[in-house]
Amino acid sequence: MKLDTTGLESALPLFGANCQMVDGFTAAPAFELPTTLDFDGFQKEAIQMVKPAKGTTTLAFIFKEGVMVAADSRASMGGYISSQSVKKIIEINPYMLGTMAGGAADCQFWHRNLGIKVCRLHELANKRRISVTGASKLLANILYSYRGMGLSVGTMIAGWDETGPGLYYVDSEGGRLKGPRFSVGSGSPYAYGVLDSGYRYDMSIEEAAELARRAIYHATFRDGASGGVASVYHVGPNGWKKLSGDDVGELHYKYYPVTPSTVEQEMVEVSAA
Amino acid sequence: MARYDRAITVFSPDGHLFQVEYALEAVRKGNAAVGVRGTDTVVLGVEKKSAAKLQDSRSVRKIVNLDNHIALACAGLKADARVLINRARIECQSHRLTVEDPVTVEYITRYIAGLQQKYTQSGGVRPFGLSTLIIGFDPYTGVPSLYQTDPSGTFSAWKANATGRNSNSIREFLEKNYKETHGQETIKLAIRALLEVVESGGKNIEVAVMTKDQGLRQLEEAEIDAIVAEIEAEKAAAEAAKKGPARDA
Numbered sequence: 001m002k003l004d005t006t007g008l009e010s011a012l013p014l015f016g017a018n019c020q021m022v023d024g025f026t027a028a029p030a031f032e033l034p035t036t037l038d039f040d041g042f043q044k045e046a047i048q049m050v051k052p053a054k055g056t057t058t059l060a061f062i063f064k065e066g067v068m069v070a071a072d073s074r075a076s077m078g079g080y081i082s083s084q085s086v087k088k089i090i091e092i093n094p095y096m097l098g099t100m101a102g103g104a105a106d107c108q109f110w111h112r113n114l115g116i117k118v119c120r121l122h123e124l125a126n127k128r129r130i131s132v133t134g135a136s137k138l139l140a141n142i143l144y145s146y147r148g149m150g151l152s153v154g155t156m157i158a159g160w161d162e163t164g165p166g167l168y169y170v171d172s173e174g175g176r177l178k179g180p181r182f183s184v185g186s187g188s189p190y191a192y193g194v195l196d197s198g199y200r201y202d203m204s205i206e207e208a209a210e211l212a213r214r215a216i217y218h219a220t221f222r223d224g225a226s227g228g229v230a231s232v233y234h235v236g237p238n239g240w241k242k243l244s245g246d247d248v249g250e251l252h253y254k255y256y257p258v259t260p261s262t263v264e265q266e267m268v269e270v271s272a273a
Numbered sequence: 274m275a276r277y278d279r280a281i282t283v284f285s286p287d288g289h290l291f292q293v294e295y296a297l298e299a300v301r302k303g304n305a306a307v308g309v310r311g312t313d314t315v316v317l318g319v320e321k322k323s324a325a326k327l328q329d330s331r332s333v334r335k336i337v338n339l340d341n342h343i344a345l346a347c348a349g350l351k352a353d354a355r356v357l358i359n360r361a362r363i364e365c366q367s368h369r370l371t372v373e374d375p376v377t378v379e380y381i382t383r384y385i386a387g388l389q390q391k392y393t394q395s396g397g398v399r400p401f402g403l404s405t406l407i408i409g410f411d412p413y414t415g416v417p418s419l420y421q422t423d424p425s426g427t428f429s430a431w432k433a434n435a436t437g438r439n440s441n442s443i444r445e446f447l448e449k450n451y452k453e454t455h456g457q458e459t460i461k462l463a464i465r466a467l468l469e470v471v472e473s474g475g476k477n478i479e480v481a482v483m484t485k486d487q488g489l490r491q492l493e494e495a496e497i498d499a500i501v502a503e504i505e506a507e508k509a510a511a512e513a514a515k516k517g518p519a520r521d522a
Contacts, residue, residue, distance in 0.1 A: 126380060134372030141371065162413055 055225020057187030058088055058099040059195060059215055060156045060167055062180045064202045067158040067165045067235040069097050070212035072187065072220050072248070073228035075104065084228035093119050095239040096135060096159035101184040102152035102172065110153060114139050132159040132166030136176060144174030154184045160235050187219030187226035194218045205234055209243050217255065220248040292400055293393050296349075296424035299402035303348035304335070305437040307466045308406040309447070310419040311459030315408040317346040318467045318480045320438070336481040336491065340365040342410050343381055344481060344489045348437025349403030349424075357401055361385050378409035382420040382428050390426025400424045404436040410485045417485070433462075439470040464497070465504055473501055 058071040071088035074081060088100040090108060092115035100107035118138050122130040136157040143153060153172040160166070169177045169184065181199060183191040194215040203211065209232050216230040231245045285291060305320040319335040336346045339361050347354045364384050368376045385405060393400045404423040410416065421436060422428040433451050435443035446469045447462075454462055460482055471477050475498035481491045492500075 125383075126377070128377075131372065131374060134374060137371060137373055 055187075055223070056088060056101045056185035057183065057191050057216055057219035057223060057226040058101050058156065058185055059181075059183035059188070059191045059212060060099065060158045061182070061195065061199065061208075061212070062165045062167050063200075063208050065205050065208065065234070065236060066160055067097075067167055068208045068212045069099060069156070069158050069233045069235065069240075070216050071099055071231055072216055072226040073231065074220070074226055076225045081227070086228070087231075089231055089233055091115075091240065092135070092157070092159075095129065095161070095235065096132065096157065097233055097235060097240050098158075099156045099184065101154040106151050106153045106172070107155055110139065110142065110151075111155070113142075129161060131161040131163065132157060132168065133161075133163075133178075135159070136166075136168035136170050140170045140174055140176035143170065143172050146172070147174050156182050156184060158235055160237055160239070165235065183215070183219075185219075185226065187216075187223035190219040190222045191215040205236075205243075209234065213244065213246065213251065214255070217248050217251045221252065290393060290425070293425045296400040296402045297404075300349040300404045300424065300436060301438065301440075303350070303403070303437045305435060305439055305443060305467065305470050306335075306346045306348045306406055307433070307435040307443055307447075307463055308346065308408055308419045308421075308431070309433040309451075309454075309459055309463040309466070310408070310417050310431070312453055312455045313417065313484065314454075314456055314459045315410075315417045315419055315483045316459050316463040316480065317344060317406060317408055317483075318463045318478055319346050319348075320467065320471045321477050321479045323477065334491075335479050336489075338489050339381060339407075340369075340375060340409075341488050342375060342412060342483075342485075343378060343407065344409065344483055345405050345407050346481075347403045347405040348440075350401070351403075353401040354403050354405075357385060357388065357403070357405070360388060375412040377411050378407060378418040378420060379430075381409075382407050382422060386422040386426050386428040388426075389422060389424055393424070393426060406434065406436060408483055410483070415485050417483075433466070435466065443467065443469055460492075461500060461504060464500055468501070468504065473505070474498070475501060 055074065055076040056072060060067060060069040069089055073084060073086050073088060075083040075086045086100075086104065090098040090100060090111040092098050092111055096115070096119065098107070098111040098114070100111075114135060119130045119135055122134070139157065143151060151172040153170070155170050157168045157170060158166070167179060167182065169175075169179065169182045181195060183195060195211065198211045198214070212232050213230050216232075220226045220228075220230070227248055229245050230248050230251060232243045233240050234243050304322065307318045309316045317336050321335070324330045324333070336344060337358055338344055339358065343365065345358060345361070361381055361384065365376050365381060368374070368380070385407070389401050392398050401424055404421060407420045407422070409418060411418065419431050419434065420428055421431055421434050433447040435447065443466050447466050450462065450465070460480065464478065464480060467478055475494040478497055479491070480497055481489055483489045
């Protein structure tokens, strides 16, 4: 797990990593220590570099008709917007969705792993679909076993199984929470504000989709690290279905249309006198 | 032939695994065990050898719980059974822990059968010398099931089955007399089947009944005696009915 530290090496290395000092110590460390003067600062920088999709807004909630899942699509690296079209809702299998927050690669890999190695094999071996509870628990256990090794995953597993709609929040610390409403990411406080105040259990699918869309929009309005396209998915008894993907810029003018104001001076063409 | 029954990992030229077949022999020498599936009840019955006077019969339970909704009876080497049952009980709890769901009967049967198969394909070990009858209810759909495994590691679902001593006669009886039953009728059918090969009486049979709501219930000796008496009365009445009309005519 040796990080590429050529860009961070200082001009005068005081002592090399694989040098005579550690002769006789046969136990190999998990991480090879880089040659740098400021080791703690270097570690912090390395962690920042590894987490590209830190800024995000994702949310999911359970209501009468199933689970509504929504996310933005912006990836940012500090102040630079690296992409406006990231797919943050991952389709684990036809009836389960996962959201991406944290490390994009970590989320994508572990969700695909969950869908194929865990959920599909379970279906084949046991002739019935795995429950959302079971899938989220198995993912949480896998992430727990990698605890402390630098995985960055903050995901929600949403699905519909024999017991009805299910929603779990799972993170790379190994934490797992069951709940009716979750929002994850830098834009989550803004999304929670809209979501919590507008939420009712017995909404229709359109009402719930509009609530999710508005919550994402408001988060992208105030949070610089969220933006792009607000995607909304619905998970019902027959699986998930993508309902909409609206550019948040266009949503802004839909919610706050520009009112034509009186013109102060109007230029009129004067006919040649 | 004798050269091919030392280590079980070796096939004989005509495709036999002799150790597995010898294990099946051990099963055939074990106590008779019968299982019957009804629409809302599943019953296990086991032949009990007459208890020694000084033995505490309660410590020799032959029908055991694997979980709240799954029970097992077996025929063959009882010491091997203990080991298998312990591993199955651990697996039931482990499943509850990792997927927050109780096992299905099919899952735990597959696990036990897989364990039995592993010991037919490893060096230096012998197969488990027992066949099991596993009953239980699906935790969500509530459907009752009966499964059987054997030393080779195969398993299948049954409406009614028997294993151990004279299992062929019991199975023949069940094939002739099986019909969909519920509640007390299922218990009677199981006991009638077992009585084909066992001396009648409550102290020679151990019976356990599983229902969806009440889990496993071991029947008391007195209860079994009462049902046996009922069965004998029915049999006598059937005999009398057969002889009766013939005499009149």
